[in-house]
Amino acid sequence: xxxxxxxxxxxxxxxxxxxxxxxxxxxxxxxxxxxxxxxxxxxxxxxxxxxxxxxxxxxxxxxxxxxxxxxxxxxxxxxxxxxxxxxxxxxxxxxxxxxxxxxxxxxxxxxx
Amino acid sequence: xxxxxxxxxxxxxxxxxxxxxxxxxxxxxxxxxxxxxxxxxxxxxxxxxxxxxxxxxxxxxxxxxxxxxxxxxxxxxxxxxxxxxxxxxxxxxxxxxxxxxxxxxxxxxxxxxxxx
Numbered sequence: 001x002x003x004x005x006x007x008x009x010x011x012x013x014x015x016x017x018x019x020x021x022x023x024x025x026x027x028x029x030x031x032x033x034x035x036x037x038x039x040x041x042x043x044x045x046x047x048x049x050x051x052x053x054x055x056x057x058x059x060x061x062x063x064x065x066x067x068x069x070x071x072x073x074x075x076x077x078x079x080x081x082x083x084x085x086x087x088x089x090x091x092x093x094x095x096x097x098x099x100x101x102x103x104x105x106x107x108x109x110x111x112x
Numbered sequence: 113x114x115x116x117x118x119x120x121x122x123x124x125x126x127x128x129x130x131x132x133x134x135x136x137x138x139x140x141x142x143x144x145x146x147x148x149x150x151x152x153x154x155x156x157x158x159x160x161x162x163x164x165x166x167x168x169x170x171x172x173x174x175x176x177x178x179x180x181x182x183x184x185x186x187x188x189x190x191x192x193x194x195x196x197x198x199x200x201x202x203x204x205x206x207x208x209x210x211x212x213x214x215x216x217x218x219x220x221x222x223x224x225x226x227x228x
Contacts, residue, residue, distance in 0.1 A: 042203060042221040088154055099145065099168055102154035
């Protein structure tokens with residue numbers, strides 16, 4: 001079964017607004033990472049949060065992790081048109097070989 | 113400091129032909145991962161390799177797909193007798209050590225395979 005599920009599947013906001021994306025997973029994890037993918041391009045790593053951390057910031061990004069609910073959220077503040085992309089969460093699972101399990105992503109559209 | 117380099121970026125193959133995708137990891141990285149992304153989907157893990165060793169190939173189809181990471185040269189993902197369903201973006205990633213240790217893995221720009 002799919003480990004990571006992002007919600008919503010698609011999000012459209014105006015420039016300047018905040019964007020919140022959620023990710024839920026099913027089993028124990030070592031860490032959770034968020035990636036951005038522009039259309040037709042590779043993935044860009046945004047932020048990694050370990051299972052013993054609850055919140056992490058990087059510039060306009062804020063990630064939270066709730067291991068009791070097996071969920072994470074990515075908040076992009078003061079969004080810009082350049083933030084338009086797909087965003088994926090990926091989990092590193094406890095006790096497995098080093099591979100990440102990706103969700104299906106949230107497509108974010110930021111309009112002027 | 114070059115990132116993960118993949119080539120070709122785009123590849124078109126007829127059904128039944130072979131596709132070879134190459135990946136050079138970032139300098140100093142000895143761990144390589146291959147992922148596949150079907151249209152409108154997330155990435156699916158295929159295989160994890162270290163130099164000359166396959167560590168985890170649990171995501172590799174049982175037939176027609178193989179991967180190697182020789183002592184010298186790039187990692188190769190080989191798909192024999194391609195079918196239309198192999199059309200996808202294939203991403204390579206690398207890390208200095210295992211990603212489960214909390215290390216970030218860095219992705220290349222991908223190789224887009226189209227089977228006609």
